[in-house]
Amino acid sequence: MSGFSRFTPLVNALPSTIPFVGPEAIERQRDVRVKARIGANESGFGPAPSVLEAIGRTAGETWMYNDPENFELREALALHHGVSRDNIAIGGGIDGLLGEIVRLVVEPGTPVVTSLGGYPTFNYHVNGHGGRLVTVPYVDDREDLEGLLEAARREDAPLVYFANPDNPMGSWWDAESIVAFARALPDRSLLILDEAYCETAPAGSTPSMDALIGQPNVLRMRTFSKAYGLAGARVGYAIGTIGNAQAFDKIRNHFGMARISTAAALAALRDQEYLRDVVGRIAAARERVAAIATENGLRPLPSATNFVAIDCGRDGTHARAIVDGLMEHGVFIRMPGAAPLNRCIRVSVGPEAEMDLFAQALPKVLSAVR
Amino acid sequence: MSGFSRFTPLVNALPSTIPFVGPEAIERQRDVRVKARIGANESGFGPAPSVLEAIGRTAGETWMYNDPENFELREALALHHGVSRDNIAIGGGIDGLLGEIVRLVVEPGTPVVTSLGGYPTFNYHVNGHGGRLVTVPYVDDREDLEGLLEAARREDAPLVYFANPDNPMGSWWDAESIVAFARALPDRSLLILDEAYCETAPAGSTPSMDALIGQPNVLRMRTFSKAYGLAGARVGYAIGTIGNAQAFDKIRNHFGMARISTAAALAALRDQEYLRDVVGRIAAARERVAAIATENGLRPLPSATNFVAIDCGRDGTHARAIVDGLMEHGVFIRMPGAAPLNRCIRVSVGPEAEMDLFAQALPKVLSAVR
Known part of the structure; x- marks a missing residue:
């Protein structure tokens, strides 16, 4: 032992x-x-049949490392979302990206605000870097925007996690409330807006890209694991200001993405x-x-x-x-x-x-x- | 920006x-x-044709997360190497595992010994955690075992990196010299023995598993990226004492491995x-x-x-x-x-x-x- x-x-x-x-x-x-x-x-x-085809097509390429810049996938995502390629960072699912953003921000003792009963993997990463979790109870089975805001201010917390729609409750807020929350947050608090489930959410519940893309204290996270059906591929992405997206480059494992996975994600994105x-x-x-x-x-x-x-x-x-x-x-x-x-x-x-x-x-x- | x-x-x-x-x-x-x-x-x-077949067979399973315990692959590797499943930690290639072991050991200012001109990705991770690189020049285009030992002792370095065979020079030491080096290292210095290229090395240049498996200050690293032809799959593993292998569980991204990649590695291992x-x-x-x-x-x-x-x-x-x-x-x-x-x-x-x-x-x- x-x-x-x-x-x-x-x-x-x-x-x-x-x-x-x-x-x-x-x-x-x-x-x-x-x-x-x-x-x-x-x-x-x-995933889509077209994705399974793409996996078959790229299987023979798996002797090659994946492009460390994830250029093609970022390009396609940028086009899809109407942002720049440089606004996007690719990672090993949202789980992997959460580990990275926590490492970028959290030192021993750093207060981090999240909901009591929110995503355990985020808490795992915060604990792993010695952060201090400050939890805000759900209200009516929804994450409490006002409570999270109050906690972020009170603690001067550099990191705030919020999922919309929420896991594990499935609840959600409308886009206007999310945007108002993000804008009300102090500049000194970075909002991780986990949108893993946004593809299945009702219209009007996901803020437009324009609404938050210019804000240096907001980072949105998306994944191919849920609606796209590619949990086993481990492909997620963060959307934020160029400075925030590039911050990942300082610490990420540049050759960490699986080649077939990246090809699968690209094919999935193309099959809307x-x-x-x-x-x-x-x-x-x-x-x-x-x-x-x-x-x-x-x-x-x-x-x-x-x-x-x-x-x-x-x-x-x-x-x-x-x-x-x-x-x-x-x-x-x-x-x-x-x-x-x-x-x-x-x-x-x-x-x-x-x-x-x-x-x-x-x-x-x-x-x-x- | x-x-x-x-x-x-x-x-x-x-x-x-x-x-x-x-x-x-x-x-x-x-x-x-x-x-x-x-x-x-x-x-x-x-990779082997049997690996491409395995990829085709498992493509349809990619909607599922990979087993976070990597049980089957660890079991197969344990059998292959004659060690216990609990001696093995799986990661996203040796690159990923290097990032993790550095995080487990290195704090700002921690001295880390490696060779001058050795593997840059290891240095990247050390820098990323604020470690202080102490480099030892190659001698006759080989990593200098005596010099590394001396530096580890002098600096009381908790981490020493050594690749056998070596990248980028392709040189190597015989197994006896490696074992003697590992045994001479102070208990307070953990040797990362990077064996990414061991499958292509001459007989007698790779220590037996028995020789080092009981040593808590040795961690060996292997990969499916080189001889097995699966660089794009991102599967590597560390072999060490149970305590060392389990240390990765405290910080790794448990759901971080791609499902197809793991299946590909398993098939590759089976096709000796x-x-x-x-x-x-x-x-x-x-x-x-x-x-x-x-x-x-x-x-x-x-x-x-x-x-x-x-x-x-x-x-x-x-x-x-x-x-x-x-x-x-x-x-x-x-x-x-x-x-x-x-x-x-x-x-x-x-x-x-x-x-x-x-x-x-x-x-x-x-x-x-x-």
Whole structure:
């Protein structure tokens, strides 16, 4: 077991907890097989056929490092969003980019504002750099813009994390409120606006690029992991001022992107017709999940994402029993980690077969836990 | 251009230099097309056909995150090397793992020992964490084991980097010397033994696993980027004591590996017959490169890697002119960055067609620069 004797004091103080246990690990630990993989907000609808073609086409190129400047992908994203290529930084999913922006800003003791029960991987990175998390409770199952603003001011926090739409609750704010929040934040506070789920959000809930692109204290993050169906490819991007996008170049692993992944993301971006189609299927599946919840006497929360948080009416212990019970039936879901959000379970939407398995298992599990 | 006002002082002090400019960037800057991509020590022989099949098979799974524990790949590597799964940490190539181990050990001002002209990406990570590089000159175009040992002791350096075989010179030490070096190092100095090129090295130059696996101040690094032909997949691994392998879990991006990449690495590992075959082709191509150099009045250095350093007999300016001149002919190569190594150019081996292009262009370039 023995390790090297001189890891940094910060490292020695870090707990060995990780943000999420993967479904494969649960399968190994509990000796069950996942039949419905609807827990990690992946897209069971998969990427576009055109993306699978692109993967096949580029497989033979995988002996080459990827272009470290990610030129083509940044160019395509710039065109897509109506910004400059230099406004964009590419990374290994939003998770990877969050690790980088935290490293750029956080030193031991730095206060960082986020929501109580918000994205655990962000907290993991903040802890990993010795930051001090300042958490603001959700209000009515939404992240509390006023509370976050107040905390940022009070703490003079250089970093504020906010997801719109939100994970794990699926809730959202309208674009005007987000823009007002971003503009009200002190210059000394950098807003990480995590928009992982923006493709599935209702019209009017995502600020235009123009509204925030000039603001040096805003960094927006997007991903190909959710609606685009490429979670396993690990491609995300940050959009911000040129100075902010280029800051990543000082510390990122320049040859860190997988070549096939980058090609897949480029193909996915080009197939907006598929995206529109899959967003429709996600919306329909959300309604299906909500209907299943209602039929079982539970309360589905409105969702702008590819998952539905379902209020199970009691506490975290009860919700955990439902999560564990579903896994016994091969249905992998997750749940929020903090009260009062953890009265809910979180079900990712997916194709009919997965939804059917959830519909079949849920009443059995509920009657067992009652 | 304006960026956020509160990046850390360390970040603000970092230069914007990057370890390597990619061939795609050179193509864009100079408006030439690379016809022979033999500069980044990739393998133009490509991965095994069985790997391409595995990529095709797993393309449809890319909507799923990769197993964050990398269980299957670690299991296979453990079996392959005769160690425990818990001795192995997976990362985004050796580059990614180097960034992580530096973060685990280096704080601002920490002395870090490496060779003058050694792997620039390691230095990039050390600088990125504020470490102080202590460099030891090569002796006879080999990394100087005695000099590195002396520097580690003198500086009480917690981190020492050493590559065997070496990049950029292609030189190597025998296994006994490496083991003696590792055992002579103080407990307080962690040796990063970068073995990226070990698959192409002569018998007797790579220490057995047993020799070093119990030593908490040794971490060996391997990759699928070189002989296995998967540079674009970004899969590497560290082998060390359980405590050292698990230290990565405290800071790594647990969901950071691409799913197709991991499957490709697993398939590559299983196809040792292809590896043996390609290692033979690499050896033959090394001889071809050496012969081309000799025919042109240059001196090829012995190489244990998939590239050949060629002494061009003068200084860095001269070698740079040859590198630039070759690029005009579409032949992408690189060269060492520090004197006196930079009297050499570095040519990665590859298939016949690429070697032919090099053979055709070199005499033209040499007569132009003379």
